[in-house]
Amino acid sequence: MALVYDSLYIGGRWVAPASTKTIDVVSASxxxxxxxxxxxVEDDIDAAVAAARAAFDDPAGWSGWEPGARADAIERLAVALDARSDEMARRVSNQNGMPITIATGAEGAFPQLVLRYYANLIRTAVLDEVRDGMLGGKIRVRRAPDRRDRRHRPLELPDDTDGVQARARAGDGLRGRPQTEPGNSA
Structure with a gap:
């Protein structure tokens, strides 16, 4: 047996699993x-979710980083995967039977391509802009990390200097025509 792992990567470190259960990896060919x-097992998953939540909530963590720092980290990950691309392709090919020529592109190069695409997208994204409002006037749109718990996220409208939000909250000027019959928009 070539590769035997006895720990799980949780919270940025290798830790002992909560059970002694294992999974044998079998060559497809x-x-x-x-x-x-x-x-x-469930305890391991709970630990991984708790570690992810703690990392997200950490003010010095990923969710608090400036976009450029995130893009740099994504690029570093792509470089690290480049260095391991042949091994990743070989392991995937061994495990699932994918021909090595396909695995080399699909598993050894494509992940880095996607990472670099998103790193570039982050670097070139417009994070603060003023747009024409749907009902006239101007609307300021800001893109920034939202550190609140998304399960309880309130409805938000963009910054607005022309009163569109107030009209929307009051129900003025944003109503569509009532339907004459259910399912009939005429």
């Missing part, structure tokens, strides 16, 4: 075992 990994 030979049906021989090629590795073994811990089977994450």
């Amino acid at each position: 030979t049906e021989e075992p090629i590795g073994r990994v811990p089977e994450a």
Whole structure:
């Protein structure tokens, strides 16, 4: 058996799993075992979710970073994956039977392409702009991290100097025509 892992990567470090259960990784082409990994159980998943939440809530963490710092981190990840691309392609090919020529592109190069696309998108995105409002006037649109718990996110409208938000809250000027019959928009 080539690869045996006995820990899970949770919260930025390798940790012992909550159970001794394992999963054998089998070669799709030979049906021989090629590795073994811990089977994450509910406690492991809870620990991973809690670590992700803590990382998100950390003011010094990813969600608080400036866009340029995020783009730089994504680029560093792409560079690290470049260095491992041959090994990633080989492992995927061994595990699922994908021909190595396809795995080299799909698993060894495509993830970095996607990461670099998003890093560039972050670097070139307009984060603060003034647009023409739908009902006239100007609307300022800002894009910034939202650190609130999204399960309880209130409805928000963009910054507005022309009173569109007030009219919307009052129900003025934003109503459509009532339907004459259910399912009939005439």
